[in-house]
Amino acid sequence: MTTSIPLPLAQFVVKMHSRCDLACDHCYVYEHADSSWRSRPKVIADGIVAKAAERIGEHAAAHRLPAVRVVLHGGEPLLAGPDRLRRAAVTLRAALPPGCALDLRIHTNGVLLSRDFCALFAEQDIRVGISLDGDRAANDRHRRFADGRSSHPQVLRAVALLNEPEYRHLFAGLLCTMDVENDPVAVYRALAELRPPAVDFLLPHATWDEPPKRPAALGATPYADWLLTVHRLWEADGRPFAVRTFESVHRTLRGFSSLTESLGLEPSDLAVLETDGTFEQADSLKTAYDGAPVTGMNVFAHSLDDLARHPGIAARQSGLAGLSEACRSCSVVRSCGGGLYAHRYRSDDGGGSFDHPSVYCGDLMTFINGVAGSGSPVGVPAQAAEAPPSGAEPLPPGALTPSQLGELARGYGSAETVAALGRSQLALTRAMLAAAWDASGQGRAAAWALLAELDTAAPAAVDAVLAHPYARAWAARRLAGDLAVGLGPLAALTAAAAVRAGRGDAVAVPVRGGWLHLPTLGRIAVPDGEAVVTGRSDGFEVRAADGSVRTVLDEPLRRVRLAGGWTVALEDTDPLRDCHDHPVADRLRDGELLDWTGALREAWELLGRDLPGYAEGLRAGLTTVTPLRPGPTGRDVSSAARQAYGAVGIARPATAPTLALLLAHEFQHVKLGAVLDLTDLYDRADSALYFAPWRPDPRPLEGLLQGTYAHLAVTEYWGTRTLAYDGLPGTAADRAREQFALWRRYTAEAVERLASSGALTGTGLRFADGMRDTVTPWLALPLPAAAERAADRARRERAGV
Amino acid sequence: MTPVTSTRPAGKLTDPQETPERPSLADLAALGAEELASRLQRALPGAESGLVPVAAFNSSI
Numbered sequence: 109m110t111t112s113i114p115l116p117l118a119q120f121v122v123k124m125h126s127r128c129d130l131a132c133d134h135c136y137v138y139e140h141a142d143s144s145w146r147s148r149p150k151v152i153a154d155g156i157v158a159k160a161a162e163r164i165g166e167h168a169a170a171h172r173l174p175a176v177r178v179v180l181h182g183g184e185p186l187l188a189g190p191d192r193l194r195r196a197a198v199t200l201r202a203a204l205p206p207g208c209a210l211d212l213r214i215h216t217n218g219v220l221l222s223r224d225f226c227a228l229f230a231e232q233d234i235r236v237g238i239s240l241d242g243d244r245a246a247n248d249r250h251r252r253f254a255d256g257r258s259s260h261p262q263v264l265r266a267v268a269l270l271n272e273p274e275y276r277h278l279f280a281g282l283l284c285t286m287d288v289e290n291d292p293v294a295v296y297r298a299l300a301e302l303r304p305p306a307v308d309f310l311l312p313h314a315t316w317d318e319p320p321k322r323p324a325a326l327g328a329t330p331y332a333d334w335l336l337t338v339h340r341l342w343e344a345d346g347r348p349f350a351v352r353t354f355e356s357v358h359r360t361l362r363g364f365s366s367l368t369e370s371l372g373l374e375p376s377d378l379a380v381l382e383t384d385g386t387f388e389q390a391d392s393l394k395t396a397y398d399g400a401p402v403t404g405m406n407v408f409a410h411s412l413d414d415l416a417r418h419p420g421i422a423a424r425q426s427g428l429a430g431l432s433e434a435c436r437s438c439s440v441v442r443s444c445g446g447g448l449y450a451h452r453y454r455s456d457d458g459g460g461s462f463d464h465p466s467v468y469c470g471d472l473m474t475f476i477n478g479v480a481g482s483g484s485p486v487g488v489p490a491q492a493a494e495a496p497p498s499g500a501e502p503l504p505p506g507a508l509t510p511s512q513l514g515e516l517a518r519g520y521g522s523a524e525t526v527a528a529l530g531r532s533q534l535a536l537t538r539a540m541l542a543a544a545w546d547a548s549g550q551g552r553a554a555a556w557a558l559l560a561e562l563d564t565a566a567p568a569a570v571d572a573v574l575a576h577p578y579a580r581a582w583a584a585r586r587l588a589g590d591l592a593v594g595l596g597p598l599a600a601l602t603a604a605a606a607v608r609a610g611r612g613d614a615v616a617v618p619v620r621g622g623w624l625h626l627p628t629l630g631r632i633a634v635p636d637g638e639a640v641v642t643g644r645s646d647g648f649e650v651r652a653a654d655g656s657v658r659t660v661l662d663e664p665l666r667r668v669r670l671a672g673g674w675t676v677a678l679e680d681t682d683p684l685r686d687c688h689d690h691p692v693a694d695r696l697r698d699g700e701l702l703d704w705t706g707a708l709r710e711a712w713e714l715l716g717r718d719l720p721g722y723a724e725g726l727r728a729g730l731t732t733v734t735p736l737r738p739g740p741t742g743r744d745v746s747s748a749a750r751q752a753y754g755a756v757g758i759a760r761p762a763t764a765p766t767l768a769l770l771l772a773h774e775f776q777h778v779k780l781g782a783v784l785d786l787t788d789l790y791d792r793a794d795s796a797l798y799f800a801p802w803r804p805d806p807r808p809l810e811g812l813l814q815g816t817y818a819h820l821a822v823t824e825y826w827g828t829r830t831l832a833y834d835g836l837p838g839t840a841a842d843r844a845r846e847q848f849a850l851w852r853r854y855t856a857e858a859v860e861r862l863a864s865s866g867a868l869t870g871t872g873l874r875f876a877d878g879m880r881d882t883v884t885p886w887l888a889l890p891l892p893a894a895a896e897r898a899a900d901r902a903r904r905e906r907a908g909v
Numbered sequence: 910m911t912p913v914t915s916t917r918p919a920g921k922l923t924d925p926q927e928t929p930e931r932p933s934l935a936d937l938a939a940l941g942a943e944e945l946a947s948r949l950q951r952a953l954p955g956a957e958s959g960l961v962p963v964a965a966f967n968s969s970i
Binding site for chain 2 (some may be wrong): 115118119120134177179181213215280281282283305307308310362363364366367368369370372374375376377378390391392424448535536538539540541542543544545546547550556559560563564567570584585586587663702751784785786788792
């Protein structure tokens with residue numbers, strides 16, 4: 109009996125309503141083999157949603173899921189009504205454990221979408237996907253009301269609503285079910301005209317028992333030909349929106365994960381909850397045979413761990429081993445993954461099974477080879493488990509000497525040492541950028557070609573741009589398969605390099621939302637479309653899509669130059685800066701800019717005086733402060749992002765000393781993240797959780813390590829404040845002594861927890877020794893008994909005792 | 910202390926490269942994404958969280 113769960117479930121489709129207000133003749137729910145909808149309640153009961161939320165919350169907590177995705181689905185989910193949808197959203201969100209994000213979506217035919225629904229979705233942060241099969245003729249082929257009327261006007265009205273500035277952020281994209289008798293050019297143009305952020309083209313559901321139509325006049329692989337036509341248009345237009353299927357082929361051809369269950373070998377982590385509370389497997393199985401998705405489980409009697417062990421779900425988690433023999437030996441199997449599971453079914457194999465290639469096998473092969481042939485040639489990826497090739501040099505090369513690592517282990521880092529981290533980070537960003545571009549299928553080839561040319565001809569200009577913290581953040585998001593970011597930022601990086609090089613080079617950059625952002629420089633208000641940026645010896649020229657020309661930045665990036673040689677950018681224009689786990693502030697107004705510059709000046713003076721061992725490295729490596737929105741009730745908010753070296757996000761605190769503390773604290777995370785990019789300090793396979801003395805919840809080892817490293821600086825901050833007060837009375841002095849008593853003990857304890865964890869590597873143990881060397885002398889500094897008692901009280905309060 | 914709106918880097922644009930062995934972007938791209946990713950494993954997103962890439966539900970976007 110299986111007792112372990114192969115993979116926790118993290119995607120949940122909740123059927124809010126089992127009926128639909130359209131009668132599309134290609135719908136898998138009502139028109140295909142499965143007929144279970146007839147016996148189900150029309151609408152899901154609140155009690156079922158509440159129990160499902162509880163199950164999801166338990167599952168997320170037990171498996172420490174950082175995020176779950178819930179799709180409100182149907183039938184037509186808007187038929188459930190706004191009140192029930194609101195209650196479902198609130199209930200689902202409330203049941204998740206701290207640290208688990210909810211990606212909540214609704215997928216609708218759009219017919220009922222109204223301004224009131226949009227307001228509800230904005231209130232509850234629900235992203236909206238809409239089904240639309242293309243132009244009116246294409247959409248009318250299947251997507252009609254029961255009386256034969258077209259649904260096209262209603263759907264266009266829904267999309268127009270989602271394109272209003274107030275709701276645009278809710279617009280997830282369009283799903284287009286293809287029909288080879290529809291004109292692919294007309295379909296593509298009609299969808300592109302609606303400016304969706306993303307589109308996916310779905311093969312109509314079919315099996316070997318019920319094969320797809322293949323009109324004789326359209327050749328042997330009409331579905332591949334249709335998709336390749338759209339792919340060519342999409343490439344020619346500069347990829348104006350994300351297309352999950354196309355991106356998945358480009359990625360899988362280069363060894364990366366697919367972004368859809370219809371392609372690739374990634375395991376399924378999906379469960380479906382029907383309106384009667386039963387759990388089902390993937391929805392698309394309804395197309396195979398009556399009852400195909402049934403699990404025999406329901407939300408009241410079974411946990412999600414029970415469901416994850418269901419053989420039908422486990423079967424879709426076995427990658428290559430779960431495919432038919434013919435698929436396993438195929439050269440494109442890493443890309444097609446055998447196709448959508450439901451499309452493999454045939455009943456005439458002696459019992460009925462999915463152990464077959466997809467009924468679309470020939471189309472998938474032609475399509476994948478066609479996409480591969482449209483860019484540079486790529487080799488067939490290895491089909492074995494991911495492993496670095498033997499003898500391959502790591503990138504970036506190990507750039508730290510033992511002495512530099514020792515400095516960093518003690519919490520510090522001279523200008524030279526932090527500069528070495530910066531060089532290794534630049535090398536890393538360059539390699540990640542190249543990987544992200546190649547994994548995209550080498551899109552925006554002209555922009556990349558110019559960047560590569562400038563890399564040789566004007567390397568300092570390129571490096572100045574690629575050292576920007578959010579250059580790596582872009583590459584990281586692309587490599588992770590985040591479809592919300594396209595290749596526009598790559599073109600923008602090239603444009604900024606061209607401006608800095610000033611050689612007269614020009615590059616096209618897509619503009620969305622009315623702003624053209626040039627990383628490290630600022631942004632320019634420009635109409636949407638393709639703008640051409642030309643770097644001139646005396647500045648730049650931007651020719652917008654409407655032919656208008658601009659030569660100045662409307663909102664330049666502001667840099668603050670401080671005494672002692674620290675120059676730091678206040679980043680409030682880069683759309684990619686939103687990676688610090690807290691909402692970012694909008695463009696700073698003049699008064700806010702003055703407040704920031706004043707606070708930075710004071711904080712920098714304090715750091716130089718009281719924390720010189722930290723200030724030197726900070727001056728060498730902290731290039732960017734990204735203002736964040738204030739936290740609730742004045743709580744200090746600050747954050748570093750592993751994928752954005754050189755930046756910290758901070759909501760400007762009430763006082764400059766607090767800003768100094770936050771800068772020192774967050775830059776510790778920045779330094780340690782850069783060290784971890786170069787060196788394994790702990791066993792990355794270690795799955796144990798560890799309690800940090802200052803937190804009630806256990807965390808993975810890296811969390812404890814990061815926290816301890818940051819609190820080295822916090823301890824020294826309060827230690828030097830305590831020394832400065834030198835026994836003086838007063839509230840501020842008492843607070844400094846209490847905080848010092850608290851943090852020196854916490855930090856020393858945390859170092860010992862790390863050292864005794866059994867999970868540190870040899871280098872990691874030496875790193876812990878370095879941290880101990882720094883914190884130990886602070887433990888010997890005598891403090892008044894009152895400060896120690898106050899620290900004891902604070903510890904008890906934090907521990908909830 | 911003055912907020913500066915310079916569009917120029919601090920160093921000269923003709924500064925020599927700091928690391929002579931620095932591979933060009935073109936050379937890096939020629940390695941291909943799969944090869945690069947295998948060499949960058951420690952730093953790639955998700956590596957620190959242990960996240961497993963999974964197959965996204967087909968019937969929503």
